[in-house]
Amino acid sequence: MLKLETILEKIKDDDFREIFIEADEDFDFNSRNECYLLNEGDMLAYGEKNFTHKLRISDPIRVAESIYGKTNILGYRRISDVSLFAFDGKKMRQEVNSARAITKSIIKYSLNRIFNIGSTKAPYYFEDDFLYKFSHKMRTIEIDAGSILFGHGASATKMYFIEKGTVKLSQESGNEIALIGKTECFGESAVLQGSSRSLTAEVIEDAKLRVIDAELIESELQEETGLVQVAIFGVLRRLEFMNILRNPSFQNS
Secondary structure, eight states, rough: OHHHHHHHSOOOOOGEEEEETTTTTTOOOOTEEEEEEEESSSEEEEEEGGOOEEEEEOOOEEEEHHTTOOSSSSSSSSOEEEEEEEHHHHHHHOOOOOOTTTHHHHHHOOOOOOOHHOOSSSSSSIIIITTTTTGGEEEEEOTTTTTTETTTOOOOOEEEEEEEEEEEOOTTSOOEEEEEETTOOOOOHHHTTTTSSSSEEEEEEEEEEEEEHHHHHHOOOOTHHHHHHHHHHHHHHHHHHHHHHHSSGGGGG
């Protein structure tokens, strides 16, 4: 759903540029008003407990921090010459603040998960401006405790909003990643990235879930600007590798 080459076609020339940096060249990755996606080359990100993660092509650098207006919580080291796509971080921040309810909500609670701050529940406007508005295009399901909603490797065609109950997200190995409950969302990352499920979702406490189909998410997302689409692309990729940095076995699951 989020294809970088398609997103880049929507971005104005003055909001985006490609830069080349030699491996031994001084470069400040902490510029408040610029953020990046890796285009070519090899880089490492390192953070909590000094765990490292080799960035994949299109992985973000400073996208999450730019939206929040923060300094980097990760360090970066180049192990080759690199090419980066650079974006106007200030304008991205402004456009995210004006984005549609579902897009802004996913970005906001994903940022809270990345930085371990604030609530990971969906903001009030997600219910008011999205769930209520599109209630006729959704369905509600009730799932008993002990049920597996989806497993690792399954296709991803839906995301979920918890109206009641508790759901555990875990790796294929069984390692628990998160327990989530009422007014939280899950399952959106694989849907938006067009990938299979990387986690298993098990209902721990009898749950009532609102089911949001991929078609509805995509129709809303396609109305966003290119910079907002880069923002959600970058935030979801960042959350994925933050899970790896915090749980090193995650990348081997």
